[in-house]
Amino acid sequence: MENYILQDESETLDFGGKIAALIKQSDDSIFEFHLQGDLGAGKTTLVRGILRALGWDGSVKSPTYTICEEYDFDEFLILHIDLYRTEIEEDVQMLELNREFAGKKIIFIEWPEKIEGKRSFNLKINMMHYKNSRKIELIGDTILLEKLIRKDK
Ligand code: ADP
Ligand code: MG
Numbered sequence: 001m002e003n004y005i006l007q008d009e010s011e012t013l014d015f016g017g018k019i020a021a022l023i024k025q026s027d028d029s030i031f032e033f034h035l036q037g038d039l040g041a042g043k044t045t046l047v048r049g050i051l052r053a054l055g056w057d058g059s060v061k062s063p064t065y066t067i068c069e070e071y072d073f074d075e076f077l078i079l080h081i082d083l084y085r086t087e088i089e090e091d092v093q094m095l096e097l098n099r100e101f102a103g104k105k106i107i108f109i110e111w112p113e114k115i116e117g118k119r120s121f122n123l124k125i126n127m128m129h130y131k132n133s134r135k136i137e138l139i140g141d142t143i144l145l146e147k148l149i150r151k152d153k
Contacts, residue, residue, distance in 0.1 A: 016049020
């Protein structure tokens with residue numbers, strides 16, 4: 001497990017940029033990120049940072065009410081899910097997360113606790129309020145973690 005402090009919103013967005021760079025460099029075509037943390041911890045901000053760094057220049061809305069926001073651009077299909085308002089497993093099935101896609105498919109799930117253990121992830125990011133900043137814990141794919149750390153130095 002790795003820990004980081006993200007001092008302010010811009011550092012959260014920049015960290016998203018690092019994740020985006022790894023996605024672009026990777027030969028893998030499916031990625032899944034589970035984003036844990038309280039309301040306001042910065043989960044959606046991080047997704048916004050990743051999307052921007054991948055080249056999305058439109059808005060990135062929180063999927064709190066829609067459950068899923070989809071972005072289909074360049075070679076990416078991005079499914080940004082927020083399970084805060086749902087308990088129902090059928091809701092998750094309706095999102096067709098396992099659909100085929102010719103390019104890179106990236107899934108972000110906020111509140112993955114709701115489907116704990118039901119889906120595997122490349123990286124779980126746990127975001128916590130820490131003074132006026134945020135602290136994050138990274139759990140998952142060793143290769144991905146090593147690359148994220150190496151890029152930090
Ligand atoms: P969540 O999706 O976890 O509910 P949001 O990303 O919607 O959280 O909101 C997080 C809030 O915290 C935003 O107002 C954002 O500007 C702010 N924020 C994001 N990252 C940081 C950080 N590293 N330090 C301080 N504030 C941050
Ligand atoms: Mg959110």
